[in-house]
Amino acid sequence: MSNPETPAVVHITVDGVEVEAMPGEPIIEAAGRAGTFIPRFCYHPRMRAVGMCRMCLVEVSGPRGFSLQPSCYLPVTEGMQVITKSEKVKKAQVGVLEFLLVNHPLDCPVCDKGGECPLQDQTLAYGPGESRFVEEKRHWEKPIEISKLVLLDRERCIQCDRCVRFAREVAGDPFIDFAGRGDNSEVSTFPDGEFTSYFSGNTVQICPVGALTARPYRFKARPWDLEEAESTCTACSFGCRMAVQFSRGEVTRFLGIDSDVVNNSWLCDLGRFAYESLDSEKRLVEPKVRYRSEMAEVSWHDAMSRVGAHIRTFTADHGAGSIAFLGGAGFTNEGIHSFVKLAKTTIGTSLFDADLDGGVPASVVFATPRATLAEALAAKVLVVASADVREELPVLFLRLNDAVKKGLRIVEVSEVETSISALAAERLPLSAARLALALQSGGPDAERLGAAIAAAGEQGDGAVFLVGKSNIADPADVYAALAASASRRWPGAKFLFGNSRANIFGAMDLGAVPGWLPGRVATAPSDDAREIIARAADEPMLLFLLGADPLSEMPDTALVKSALENATVVLIDSFESGAAPYADVLLPLAAYGETAGTTTNFEGRVTRLGRAIVPKGQSKPDYLIAAEIGRELGRPSGPTAPEEIFAEMARELPLYRGLAYAELASNRYPDGLVVPLERKAISIGARPRRLDPIATPGLVAPYHQGPAKPFATEVGAAAAEPGAETPASPRSQLPEVSIDPAAVSVAADGRLRLLLTRRLYRPTAQLAAAPILSKLTAQAEIRVAPATLEAIGKSDGSEVKLRGDHGEEVAVVAKSDKSLPDGVVLGRLGDGANLLLLVKSGTWATHVKVGSN
Amino acid sequence: MGAFSPDMRVRAEGLIALYPERRSALIPLCHLAQQEAGYLTRPFMEEIAELTGTTPAEVYGTASFYDMLHTEPVGKYLVGVCTNIACLLQGGGDLLEHAERALGVPAGGTTEDDMFTLEEVECVAHCDKAPAVQVNYRFFGPLTGESFDDLTAKLRAGEYDGVVPPHGTLIRVQRENGIEVPLDEVLAERREMDKAKAARKAAADAAKAKEGN
Amino acid sequence: MTQTDPVPKIVTSRVGLEESWGIKTYLATGGYTALRKALTSMTPEQVADEVSKSNLLGRGGAGFEVGRKWSMLKPAPVRYLVINGDESEPATFKDHMLIENDPHQIVEGTLISAYAVGAARAFIFVRGEFALGLERLQAAVNEAYAHGAIGRNIFGSGFSVDLVVHPGAGAYICGEETALLESLEGKRGFPRIKPPYFPAVMGLYGEPTIVNNVESMSNIPWIVNNGGASFAALGVGRSTGTRIFALAGHVNRPGNYEVEMAKLSFRELVERPEYGGGMRLGRQVKAFIPGGVSAPWFGPDQLDMALSQDDVAKAGSMLGSGSIVMMDDHTCMVRAAWRITKFFWRESCGQCTPCREGSGWIEKMMQRIELGSGREADLDLLLDACDNIAPGLTWPPQQTTICVLGPSIPSSVASAIRMFRDEFLVHIKEGGCPYE
């Protein structure tokens, strides 16, 4: 540490043994690292200590001798002596446990937490042998629903304040609080209100008793039956580390793993409860092909014959350039790699685009220095010019919320208020296009951004930018131009990108985007998804849809529809998406948890996916489907297991050099590695996983949790790996992208510019297949400034009609929003109205007219 | 439309202005809401959340911590009989039993005509007049069963109107002044004060040092 | 032991005067002269110095020297002064009386203190149930603004400060200074965890804050007018000045009596005609509580102890909030201790397990014994449960909790069992209360 007044370590003794501790850390952490576990309930390593449960009392030396102190709260000081095992401490522990049981029902056999309950476990280990309590316990009405997902049994609550603290401090959603006083307190929502938070499931995960339970998990399994596979969530590209727990061939729940570098143990509810859809009736589990107008279940063999015949026919009749692959951003790296090889080598087409909605393109992603999440959070200033982070990369929002409290300054560039606005030190109300133009031409808006960055004590070069597509109606060029011009202006600044599809960055790295070959190798440009769709509307094409649904993911619905109608479609998916009716062949894809492999998050972090159960029905993993098609085409069979495919990637692509499949989930690299590996020593994994069984009860110590190590030990680095040369990273040139001034044009005659955004619970085939989660599906709506509604004589919440420039019409619910500027309509995608219909391919800005009918 | 009447909304904003942070006004605003509605209705809690930058759940959670804030309706007169130690020693327990019988409701209950809600309360700091009773926080004591009945009869008959306002009205004297000196102005003044203080200290130290020489 | 003659009435001098709460009476009796003196002829250090010299001990319960507390204030541009008028310790009714009868004296003391500590704003937190007190104090503040005693450039001295009267809403725990600050911030009244041990380091809105009691403040004008030394000349040892004792229970004349500190004994206070006037119906003292229900009890053999903070502490209890509850020989000790436990159970804020659950458990056991279903083993169980809240059952207590409400729970139960075990056994054997 640079400050000479703060020593780097302080020395304390725990039960007579000398222990090194970090200045300011609580006794409980220092003792835990030294191997002395102090029992606890309210303490959670990711939240402010409150010292309420008093289970962690230990004897601590002070000016007036030893006294009982809460070790979760009291910070270590030089020379402090701590006793954790004296008679006095034991009596306090017995006392607290006995008190806790005074009002706690002894219904362990029917409690969901039974078997993984910190109260049960610690009572056994530290508690009184028998209960001396003969009085009547407090009674509450049995479980109450505090949200669609979470139930609360107040009788079991031990008032540890974890859920309330989480809601208030971590999620910033204080929709639950304690009500009442003393032993009559209960955790409560506003009467008749709901705990509406995208993160509510975390409260279930951290509850140290069975008070909070998740509706999707209730009574599904007993913990002692559970097995576990460590994995990474693929609901978005943030890549939360999580444990997939399963029992007898069924996934029973997901739990967040406490990864320092990624998710700090949190998950969003969409990711956490995604398993609900796995054994849904709506899963696609048999191959199907179209006979006349009917889809019929067939064998894989027959389905492959049909696929093979299509490929041969199209190649013969129209050339390989008539075959295109769309999607794949939800696949494993191994699956993507296999499909890219199939497309680009075996079939010989360059038409492959995993990025359906045109986020920031690979050309910019590869040409700008990428920040890791840790770097972004530790920066002085983070410029966020992206879609609402809470909607698109939910757990990133939690990390930013935390980082802001620790000193990160956020400068937001957004026309409309987002969840980040409340965290931001400053918001520049500019559209992405306007900022991009300003950065290119150096207008006053660019100066404003410079000044905002400087206000954080940063000249700009140390800044980190998060650039993402904040308006789905915009073309990708806007965002390419924005990032490229920012990088030119601040050459030392680092970037993260908000493209949120699960493995979109893996897809870029593996050449599943136009203009790129595997390993970030540039090649001749080719058509992107938008252009492919436009072509398919006109010419004969064979379209492979890789877990993608252009209808719900791409603008210009009319065009997409005619393309799908016109083209021959092979759909590879786990669910029957909106594109299914147009398919000629449906191939069932193994779902999450049914396949191993790796995935790459938005930092470029490659982590392992855990395989927990066998694929449902006839479905197969992505890489096997690619292999089957290859075989059908007579390609000699290559590797067919994920670890073999990964080895091939590491061998053939410099980008992955130095990586080994087995290492990725090892004790050394429990949270994977960011590619390409840097040549200098890295400290990823330097802090071993926290060994706190009470933090996430029910997490079977993830395999890789090794014994506790002293925090100071740096784990060795990639530099030691032989052959870890710099990968062929094309830091060539940032693309020159020009923006048409039409992108910032103001429409005349009362038309308003349309700004389209997505929400977390966007309607997808997978969400529809989840019985409880689907109840949360977002409804489409628009928001406009109050004056806009008044002008057409409509009230807040009534239906209005939007008319596009080309005659398209959409009826949608309109809400009045004071925070919105005049001149824009904020459209939020969802069920009930298709706003994508209004966007025309190839336009720089979409304008609509708001009418009463 | 908000829950507060326009007049009260002005008063509410005046209360908020007294504090460096809005949330500090939460409890005074709850009192104000009770003055309008007799208890804290949900619309009031929602408006208080909006006024103080909190959520309705936090307003509810906070209000429910406090005995004087009621999130369910209470009678026109909240009758609190103290049974804590000083009153207990002077018959407070018996008085409560009498009150329960006389009003026909157990402690915590409200009479059918919504006139009285009976409460067993903790010490109301009138121990020299034990056993003490408070009606809408106006004190009576020492009371016997007989004088208790007399009191409730008079309350029913309206003889205390004006003396004991209906439940909810706590403070009838309003603050006449806002904050006269804005915080940053005061802080500038304090900085000057501190500077002067430091100068005096330096002078004194110097004088001492001289003396020492 | 005799009092200085005549004993000056320092804080209760106006009680009983006509409209003692109005500014007319206040000005006519020397009101606001101390404020003017302090602001126009003294530096803040000189004011603080006089208060230090007076050795005024805080009157809120903990008895900490006011001057020393002020000197611990962490230097910072923003600092606050908060006056504690939450008085809810059972059988304590002195602050209530001061607020209703001499609100201007509190306002004046507060303003002088704000000057001495350089507070940016002052708040007087008044227990919500004190409706009349709140009205009179607010009226006094209004009058003081009009008189130029609060606000901008007070009395032309160049010193400005605003003062806000803040009503509580009914929760005993808000008397604990950190819970009070939480409540003043609009939150649930949860005491804050220590360290930091003092609001003087981190208080209201995280800024250094002085919290003092209403009676403590009421002494300040007199000290400024008469000098700290004259205050210190009264009383004995560390117990200087006068103090109000709230005498309640089985005495003929319950009430608030301002007497010189440490000069009288409990017995004199109880028996002298101008004070308690003896025990009701001439009965005998069975036990008494010397300083609020948080304090361990004393028996008749301790009646001759002086009303001195240190003497009482040495004997294992405290003068605390200045409330003395006398219990005669017709009192059921089980019932008395049960009722006090019930109070703590109802008032525990609920944060700490031992306090939240222990209070309820002990209350249930005490109730069971009083109502006749006790078992002999309950007595040891009670003591052990008490011991689990306050290990060793010593005074001042060892704490397993965030604030001292927790370890105050055992005071009465443990006292009652220790002093009157036989009486418990009678309840248990006879299956009910012998005093019914």
Ligand SMILES: Cc1cc2nc3c(=O)[nH]c(=O)nc-3n(C[C@H](O)[C@H](O)[C@H](O)COP(=O)(O)O)c2cc1C
């Ligand atoms: C549970 C509890 C209740 C308290 N109640 C009061 C109270 O009602 N009034 C009060 O002035 N101090 C009360 N105190 C003491 C305060 O915490 C604080 O010490 C006091 O207000 C400081 O003022 P002083 O130094 O002028 O005495 C209480 C303390 C505790 C632990």
Ligand code: SF4
């Ligand atoms: S000791 Fe009791 S009152 Fe004090 S903080 Fe703990 S639970 Fe609350």
Ligand code: FES
């Ligand atoms: S008080 Fe320390 S873990 Fe709860």
